Amino acid sequence: MIRPVAVIGAGPFGLSTAAHLRARGIPVRVFGDLMVSWRDHMPAGMLLKSTPAASSLDCPQAGHTLADYCDAAGIRRLVTDEDIIPVETFIAYGEWFQQQLLPDLERVRVVSVDRDRSGGFALKLDSGETFTARAVVVATGLSGLDHLPAELAGAAADGPAPTAPVSHSSQHHDLTRFAGKELIVVGAGQSALETAVLAAEAGARVRVVSRGRGRVDFGEPPWRQPGLRPESPFGRAWSLWALSYYPHPYRFLPERTRHYLVRRVLGPLGAWWLRDRFEGRVQVQEVDRVLAAEARDGSPVLTVRTHAGGTERLCADHVVAATGYRVDIAAMDFLGHGLRTRLAVSRGTPRLGAGYVSSVPGLYFTGLPAASSYGPVMRFVCGTEFASPRLAGHLAAAHG
Structure with missing residues (x-):
């Protein structure tokens, strides 16, 4: 057999x-x-x-x-x-x-x-x-494989969950549960930005907290893509074309380079069609890093370091970590x-x-x-x- x-x-x-x-x-x-x-x-x-x-x-x-x-x-x-x-x-x-x-x-x-x-x-x-x-x-x-950074774990003693002060974006199918709530979404990629928009459209008051170099931005629509570069599934660029159609030699690159490219290529960037739904509806706060998170009376409090070097505390009814996998x-x-x-x-x-x-x-x-x-x-x-x-x-x- x-x-x-x-x-x-x-x-x-x-x-x-x-x-x-x-x-x-x-x-x-x-x-x-x-x-x-x-x-x-x-x-x-x-x-x-x-x-x-x-x-x-x-x-x-x-x-x-x-x-x-x-x-x-x-x-x-x-x-x-x-x-x-x-x-x-x-x-x-x-x-x-x-x-x-x-x-x-x-x-x-x-x-x-x-x-x-x-x-x-x-x-x-x-x-x-x-x-x-x-x-x-x-x-x-x-x-x-959902990833919760260690600095957010302090507000989720038993792990991230929709009913805990902190959850992961993968734990939410129905965002209407946040109607009328103050919501912080940590992240700057498509998952963070679209989660924020859908929650805001469901009636939540939403703030996106982006960290480090992860500035909130959106891609260009197809009609504004550069015309003299090769097409790829992700846009027009020589690097994207090579990584899409010729990844054979990738595994021979140095370990550090391979892991860096997986993180950074096609990194945090919202879809072009999301911009109009996002701007004017979702507040953005760009910080250097999140230092810690704690739960007070069942609600999360984030301590962040600002780009100016100071610290600030951010309060909400819930934090969604759109922090990837x-x-x-x-x-x-x-x-x-x-x-x-x-x-x-x-x-x-x-x-x-x-x-x-x-x-x-x-x-x-x-x-x-x-x-x-x-x-x-x-x-x-x-x-x-x-x-x-x-x-x-x-x-x-x-x-x-």
Whole structure:
């Protein structure tokens, strides 16, 4: 009996990878809650920052792009750079992609993965089933990777939560809970700015606190993009073009450079279409840094250092930390201790070789955990175009 490949995760990277593996005739079992990060951990009413051209799941068969879904669903085609994608449409597209190509998705959780004696992998599911896979692809997306800076943790003794003084932006689907409240959003990226706008539109009084060099700014609309530079999914620039279409040599850069570029390239910047909704509705306070946070009578108080060198206390009913995500193998507790200790890591992220394979033969990572090896494009859906066929090709050659 041919052992299957296990794909853990049913978001864009998991679905795309599984479609490529299946197209090669490789038996695949896919596990996870379909599009869960997009459905449960993004705010209702959110619009995608990425353009339609950068928002299709890569697939070896024609007819499965976002535009194809629009045609099948009988809705207006989203194809130009000026077309903005509602998150609900993107979720529906992922569900359609799964129904078309991976109808046997198993909506169960993988409890543990470890090496077995035959050189494969022993998996246990929360259904109680155990089985052996010849290879494992970890495509768990943002799950468990939300990052709360240490300076904010003082106001969240039991961890960030919607009912605590401090929460993470990923913990909010319905922002109407803040109607009539004073809300501070810490951050300056798209997540922070759009969370602030949606909360303000729901009736909250919102202040964005940006730190350090993270000044609040917005991108240029498509018609103002420079015309003499190559196009990329993220705008016109030689660096963005290279990082999008030629990330092959990225993993050979010095470790410090790789991690710096993942943080800084396509860093904090609001979408061009958000500016008009933001300005005049959301207050902005730019500070040097947040020094500490505490809870007083159930409400958060931030102590910040201003750019002038002084300190100030900021009070609100709640603080939302739109402070992004940080990959840490230690947070992937479904990976057995033996596997985690054998993995070569770089600042908590798996160090990947050709074809997205880790230092443990047969164990692959794709999506955000691959960004430190293959660059910032792995933070975005369009990264499936590069990652999925190469991962599937390497796996087929190594385990065919």
